[in-house]
Amino acid sequence: MTAKALRNKVDYSQFPDRAGHFGRYGGRFVAETLMEALHELDDAWRAYRSDPEFLAELDLDLARYVGRPTPLYHAERWSRQLGGAQIYLKREDLNHTGAHKINNTVGQALLAKRMGKTRLIAETGAGQHGVASATVAARLGMECVVYMGSEDIHRQALNVYRMRLLGATVQPVTSGSRTLKDALNEAMRDWVTNVDRTFYMIGTVAGPHPYPVMVREFQAVIGREAREQMLADHGCLPDALVACVGGGSNAIGLFHPFLNDSEVAIYGVEAAGSGIATGRHAATLCAGRPGVLHGNRTYLLNDANGQITETHSVSAGLDYPGVGPEHAWLKDIGRVHYVAVTDDEALRGFHDLTRIEGIIPALESSHALAYVTQLAPTLRPDQRIVVNLSGRGDKDIYTVAKLEGIQL
Amino acid sequence: MNRITHRFQELRQAGRKALIPYITAGDPRPESTVPMLHALVKAGADLIELGVPFSDPMADGPVIQKACERALTHGMSLRGVLELVREFRQTDVETPLVLMGYLNPIESMGYAAFVAGARDAGVDGVLTVDLPPEEAAELAEPLEAAGIAPIFLLAPTSSAERIQRTARLARGYLYYVSLKGVTGSAALDVAEVANKLAEIRTLTDLPLGVGFGIKDPATAAAVAQVADAVVVGSTLVGKMGELADDPERMRREVGELVGAMRKAMDRPDQAEG
Numbered sequence: 001m002t003a004k005a006l007r008n009k010v011d012y013s014q015f016p017d018r019a020g021h022f023g024r025y026g027g028r029f030v031a032e033t034l035m036e037a038l039h040e041l042d043d044a045w046r047a048y049r050s051d052p053e054f055l056a057e058l059d060l061d062l063a064r065y066v067g068r069p070t071p072l073y074h075a076e077r078w079s080r081q082l083g084g085a086q087i088y089l090k091r092e093d094l095n096h097t098g099a100h101k102i103n104n105t106v107g108q109a110l111l112a113k114r115m116g117k118t119r120l121i122a123e124t125g126a127g128q129h130g131v132a133s134a135t136v137a138a139r140l141g142m143e144c145v146v147y148m149g150s151e152d153i154h155r156q157a158l159n160v161y162r163m164r165l166l167g168a169t170v171q172p173v174t175s176g177s178r179t180l181k182d183a184l185n186e187a188m189r190d191w192v193t194n195v196d197r198t199f200y201m202i203g204t205v206a207g208p209h210p211y212p213v214m215v216r217e218f219q220a221v222i223g224r225e226a227r228e229q230m231l232a233d234h235g236c237l238p239d240a241l242v243a244c245v246g247g248g249s250n251a252i253g254l255f256h257p258f259l260n261d262s263e264v265a266i267y268g269v270e271a272a273g274s275g276i277a278t279g280r281h282a283a284t285l286c287a288g289r290p291g292v293l294h295g296n297r298t299y300l301l302n303d304a305n306g307q308i309t310e311t312h313s314v315s316a317g318l319d320y321p322g323v324g325p326e327h328a329w330l331k332d333i334g335r336v337h338y339v340a341v342t343d344d345e346a347l348r349g350f351h352d353l354t355r356i357e358g359i360i361p362a363l364e365s366s367h368a369l370a371y372v373t374q375l376a377p378t379l380r381p382d383q384r385i386v387v388n389l390s391g392r393g394d395k396d397i398y399t400v401a402k403l404e405g406i407q408l
Numbered sequence: 409m410n411r412i413t414h415r416f417q418e419l420r421q422a423g424r425k426a427l428i429p430y431i432t433a434g435d436p437r438p439e440s441t442v443p444m445l446h447a448l449v450k451a452g453a454d455l456i457e458l459g460v461p462f463s464d465p466m467a468d469g470p471v472i473q474k475a476c477e478r479a480l481t482h483g484m485s486l487r488g489v490l491e492l493v494r495e496f497r498q499t500d501v502e503t504p505l506v507l508m509g510y511l512n513p514i515e516s517m518g519y520a521a522f523v524a525g526a527r528d529a530g531v532d533g534v535l536t537v538d539l540p541p542e543e544a545a546e547l548a549e550p551l552e553a554a555g556i557a558p559i560f561l562l563a564p565t566s567s568a569e570r571i572q573r574t575a576r577l578a579r580g581y582l583y584y585v586s587l588k589g590v591t592g593s594a595a596l597d598v599a600e601v602a603n604k605l606a607e608i609r610t611l612t613d614l615p616l617g618v619g620f621g622i623k624d625p626a627t628a629a630a631v632a633q634v635a636d637a638v639v640v641g642s643t644l645v646g647k648m649g650e651l652a653d654d655p656e657r658m659r660r661e662v663g664e665l666v667g668a669m670r671k672a673m674d675r676p677d678q679a680e681g
Contacts, residue, residue, distance in 0.1 A: 019542060029511060029538045031467040032574075033585055036565035175473050176463060185466045192467070193589040195565075292511040292538065293464060305485035306516025307463040 010333065012259035015326070020209020020296075023332065025325035028208040030295045034188070037195045042210045044115050049217060054110065061106045062221060065139070066096050068103075070222075072229040072386070078356045085239065085379035087372060089359070089389040090226050090254060099362065099391030100222060100250045101132035105201055107218035109136035112199035119143045119198045123187040125152055125180030125246075126316035126364070127159025128391060129203030134168035144168040147186045149179040152316055158395055177310045180320050184294050204247025205324030208295030212324050219253025226386050227257050239379060240265040243388035244367040245338065246282065246318035248327045250390035259335060268327060269371040271313035272340035282311035283340040284323040285331050298325040314343035314399065315363035317391075345370040350393065350400065362391035363399065411504040411532045412557050412580040415454055416615045416636065425632040427452055427670050428617060430508065430641035432459035432475035433492055434484025436652035442495050444648075444659055449503050451663040452670030457535065457639065460489050460509030467537045469592035471642040474649055486513040486522070490529040497530035506533035506559055506580070511547075519547050527554040533580045535559035541574045548577050561585050564604055568611060575612035581637060584608065584618045592642030596621035602634040625672035632673040640669060 020026045028038060048054040062068040070091045079087045092100040105122075112120060120137045122144070124130030130146040137144030146163055150172040153160050163170050176182040184207075191200040205212045205219070230238050241258060243251035245268040258264045273281035281287065284299045291300040293308060301309045301321040313319045330336040341349075349369035354360045361369060368387050376385060393400075401408050419426055429448045433441050441458075448456055461479035465472060486509075493505055507526065514522045514536065526534065534551055536544075541560060548558040557580030562571060564587065575582065584605065586596040596618075605616055618631050619639030628638045644662050651658035 027543050028540060029543060030540065031537050031563075031585075032540055032561040032566060032570075033467065033563040033588065035540055035570065036563070036567070175470070176477075181464060185464050188466050189469070189590045193593065195588055291515050294466070295538070297515075300512070302512065302516060304516070305487070306513035307480060307485075308512070 012256070015329070016209065016213055020213065022326045022329035025290070025297050025328040026209060026212055027297055028295060029292045029297065030208050031192070033192045034208070037191065038208055038210070040115070044111055045210050045214050048111060048114060054114070058107055058110055061110070062103065066102050066106060067094060068221065069225045070094050072226055072233070075357050078353065079376065081356060082373060082376040084376040084381065085383040085385045086381065087376060088238070088384060088386045090222060090386055092222060092250065092388060092390045093359070093361065093365070093392035097132050097135050098394065099128045099132070100219060100253060101129045101203060102135065103221055103253070104203065104215050104218040104249065105129070105132040105136045108199070108201045109140055112142070113140060115199065117197055117199035119145070119194065120201055121145045121147070121187050121190050121198055122201045122203060123147045123180065123183040124203065125149070125183070125319055126395065127152070127156040127163065128317060128395070130168070130170070131159050131162050131166070133201050133203070134163040134166035137168060138166045145171055145190065147171050147173050147183040147190070149173045149177070149183050151178040152180065152183070155316055156395065158398070181294070181308060181322070204249040205252050205326060206247045206294055206296060206298065206322055212296065212326055215249055216252045216256055216326065219249050220256045222250065222253040222388065223255060223257035226254060230384070230386065234384065237261055237264055238386045239383040240267065240375065240385045242267045242269060242368045242372050242375065242385060244269045244318060244364050244390065245285070245323060245327060246271070246320050246364065247322070248324035250388050252324060252326055254386070254388045255336060266336045267371060267375065268336050268338045269367045270338060270340040271315060271318035271346070271367055272342045273312040273314070275342055276340060280312040281340070282313040282318050282320060284321060285327060285338040286340045290328065293322050296325045298328040299323050299331070314346060314403070315367065317362070317364040318367065339371055341367050341370040347400065347403065349373060359389070360393035361389055362393045363396045365390045410555055410557055410580065411502070412455065412506070415504050416581065419454060425635065425673055426454040426617070426637035427628070427666065427673060428455045428457055428637050428639045429453050429644055429666055430457040430459060430639060431648065432461055432472060432479050432645060433489040434461055434479030434482055435475040435645065436478045436648060438482055438484055438488060438492070440655050440658070441492050444662070445496050446500065447659040447663045448666055449500060451666035453503065453666060455504040455506065455637070457506045457508045457641070458489065458493070460486055460507055460513060462510040462513060465510065467590055469590040469642060471592045471646045471649065475645045478649070478652070486517055487525070490525045490531070493529040493531055504532040505530065506535055507531055508535040509537065511536050511539050514547070519550060523550045523554050523556065526556055531556055533557035533559045535561070535583060537561065541577050544577055552579060559583055562608060564588060564600070568607070571608055571611045575614060578614060581615040581617050582608070582612065583639065584616055584635070586618050586620050589620065591620055593621055595623065595627065598630045598634070601631065605634050625668045628669040629672040638669070638673060
């Protein structure tokens, strides 16, 4: 069957299968020592994912603690300047803690509480997931340990201090490339050692099953809201969706409720860093190939011998050599188009939105914005693009200033 | 017959337990690996687990992580490991060799190419740490067809159902991870291990090896009382890291440590701490 025929027959809500497979991707590739913990998590997740009491508590937390629903904002001035489609920003930057990450940690924390776990651990790259984890741990009075590569600790001092203020222990990781992938390895090692009372909160739609589907469902509130908001305001669906993809949780959160709407074009934007041709990038889907890392089969950036390679992006949150397995599958069957923009293009997107709309976006989200500047002019003014503004840019002020030679 | 099965039969007839040292291939330098393998055999190894270095060894503690980094710095790769095995086999056709590592380098080479390469080089078993039985059929079947034993891990948390499922796919022996943690963790509890091994033995006839947390001759001897094989890794690899700049002393001291474990396992009443 051709990819097109396949994608027209697929009911996307039916994936993954019981063992976590999206086509040939996903699954559970971990040592036997973790299998029982994953089964325990999967059992709890399947029991609560449709439990009315659990969902009611989650909805209440999302409304009163996180601040949902987030607005769908029409960026009129920016749309006019680009001279094409109307651009709508899904304002995840307005969530408590400043990014979409909290949607997931609030959900996983409720699950951890019901499972009787007293200790939360997490990995973090830019620090956004770490802050979101430390936040829910503080609220529930749980111990929290966040693993963070020593390189990233250096780059993201502000978020490190936020986590410490919230009472979390930030554990520096000095193995391997000392970045997000190594923090994930170290968190897994902690989990396997302290499995009895510890809940591991993965921050993206990667890792062994059930993490990719569980995190997707916690993040899908983004797309469900956006869909309702478009229908309520305009009586129709958007023509296109755009989101940045590192691990891919904000993207899958926006995309998933629209996957069965074949008339909606969907674009995932990866980090091309200094340019894919330079080798200094994090464009896993655009330039990688399938392999197995961190518990799932997916696209990876690895060398000819299967060793994971170091990545580069101006945005620490996209600096990851893997990607969620559902994205790998959506790429192969052609439902989502994956593209990449460079550091420089992302920085232009950052400045454009700041100057034109008065919103300072995260550098991660700026990748999606940069692609919108290419896509919007190719569409008509009566067409609509929804772009996920996954986080606010306060955390990136120092990075941007430094790149421009300004000392704060 | 596969060399692993043959070796366990010999040992059983002799009333002895297998000593299985683990080293990481290419650590500290690629050229030190084959002489070290021969030194291990001379010191009393019955079977050797040869680690395939990986950039992201998720189930390993700091000692083996560093060994992987040392090996990768010097360009070691899965192809390079197969070359080392071929070289070892030129002078030793009896000692079973098991490759231990992670799935991605094998995926990257391709299952068919890997299985053919491993068979031609003289590999006897393959233990892929991050490949549980649920996902393993695609690799385990061609391995078995090539006469190579797919080796699997069991853990303290493995249920009876999982033990049976794993045993159906496994050949050679089963590797019981003695504690909750990564390689090189704190000492294991022999009584707990004995209880779990007794449960596993009601479900399979495969020989049972025990590893993770065996640091000295006394522990090796105690574990040998209840298991069919004792796997020692981080203690040896740590010593190799310390003595990386003096290859002869490294081989001598690692050999002495293996020899002391051998002696303690064979005469447990005279084990020293």
